[in-house]
Amino acid sequence: MMVDDKVLSKDEILELVASRTWYHRYEVSPGVMTPGRMPIDAKMLLDYYGLPQDLTGKRVLEIGAWDGAYTFEIERRGASVTAMDIQNKDRTGFAVAHRINNSKAKHIQCDVTYLNPKDHGKYDIVMFLGVYYHILHPLLAFQNIYNVLNDEGTVFYSGHILEYSYNIDGLMAKHKPELMAIVDKIPLTLFSRGCHANVWSNWYIPNLLCLNDWLATAGFKVFKQQVHEEGSTMAGAAKKITNFKLAPDWDANRWYDLSSHKEDMKGYKRILFFGAGGRLEGLQEELRQSVPAGAIVGVADNDPAKWGKTIAGYPIVNPKDIPALKPDLVIIVSTFAVEIFEALDKLQGETGLFFEMVNVDANRLLDTSCGREVY
Numbered sequence: 001m002m003v004d005d006k007v008l009s010k011d012e013i014l015e016l017v018a019s020r021t022w023y024h025r026y027e028v029s030p031g032v033m034t035p036g037r038m039p040i041d042a043k044m045l046l047d048y049y050g051l052p053q054d055l056t057g058k059r060v061l062e063i064g065a066w067d068g069a070y071t072f073e074i075e076r077r078g079a080s081v082t083a084m085d086i087q088n089k090d091r092t093g094f095a096v097a098h099r100i101n102n103s104k105a106k107h108i109q110c111d112v113t114y115l116n117p118k119d120h121g122k123y124d125i126v127m128f129l130g131v132y133y134h135i136l137h138p139l140l141a142f143q144n145i146y147n148v149l150n151d152e153g154t155v156f157y158s159g160h161i162l163e164y165s166y167n168i169d170g171l172m173a174k175h176k177p178e179l180m181a182i183v184d185k186i187p188l189t190l191f192s193r194g195c196h197a198n199v200w201s202n203w204y205i206p207n208l209l210c211l212n213d214w215l216a217t218a219g220f221k222v223f224k225q226q227v228h229e230e231g232s233t234m235a236g237a238a239k240k241i242t243n244f245k246l247a248p249d250w251d252a253n254r255w256y257d258l259s260s261h262k263e264d265m266k267g268y269k270r271i272l273f274f275g276a277g278g279r280l281e282g283l284q285e286e287l288r289q290s291v292p293a294g295a296i297v298g299v300a301d302n303d304p305a306k307w308g309k310t311i312a313g314y315p316i317v318n319p320k321d322i323p324a325l326k327p328d329l330v331i332i333v334s335t336f337a338v339e340i341f342e343a344l345d346k347l348q349g350e351t352g353l354f355f356e357m358v359n360v361d362a363n364r365l366l367d368t369s370c371g372r373e374v375y
């Protein structure tokens, strides 16, 4: 073993290993095992998880690296590795193992909750083994992982699941029949305040349905999943969906009022409103002041009882008549904006007609954390 071009003798390696407390029991150097309580064969396990043998040119982030049991095997496969953990590398054995392996892997002491591309860079692969159930914000962690992955990047993850939790936890064993009745039917997460399987840091234990929903919500497509009944654990792999958006696209076309879009509207010659209800009536004053006179070609509504009548002085028409009106902008003022966007999108596809669409609905609230409507 080389350290700064100095070869470490076996005795020096053994002395370094003995100077730390280890979690993993692994072969840190040929013939030298670390005396941890968790025996692992990193090469065999990484093969099993599906990590490629050749990682030449790949950037890999390993979250929850602890004492580096996987880190140096990933590096041996040719990757440039960054290990991340909340624990101090000088206390865990990581720094010692790094020295023994003459490793170039970088170590960042950080909580995955704060992982971001600006501070921590971008990666082709993220390893997230044995961590998601130990953290207070698992969905946020998967979203952060999404953000640090390059397009087409992969996350490998593993951890406890609810399905066979009766094998490792007394409370779940007591409630096995109730658990079995629903665990494969409903997405569920157990929140355990410091007791699941007698481990204080086992916080959230999801079933597979829930775990897959977390991944889908964070922008991933799961392509591999393996389950172990005995320890009630799983291992999976998922690909980043490029350009994934949690909020629907139409939300980007939201106007909160008409008055601040006075200038935008000047560019349109044929403006159609959609939704002849109280919401449009509430906008009448704004409409008079902001929309160019003579540009409004009508108001479409799905309610046949309103067709042929007027609202704010404009004719209410059947949506089927929209192509004949040839609008270049449709302003949707309705609770059913999502459905109307979809129907108009379809109409454009079928008729070859093109118009811009916006949604004006100042009455509805947004959950700013995800961009969706609160109600």
Ligand SMILES: C[S@@+](CC[C@H](N)C(=O)[O-])C[C@H]1O[C@@H](n2cnc3c(N)ncnc32)[C@H](O)[C@@H]1O
Residues within 6 Å of the ligand: 063, 064, 065, 066, 067, 084, 085, 086, 087, 110, 111, 112, 113, 128, 129, 130, 131, 134, 135
């Ligand atoms: C059960 S160990 C898993 C170790 C190794 N990845 C494995 O699979 O054997 C969990 C690891 O995650 C780390 N960890 C826990 N919470 C974390 C967090 N919020 N951010 C980053 N690492 C965390 C712990 O320090 C520990 O190293």
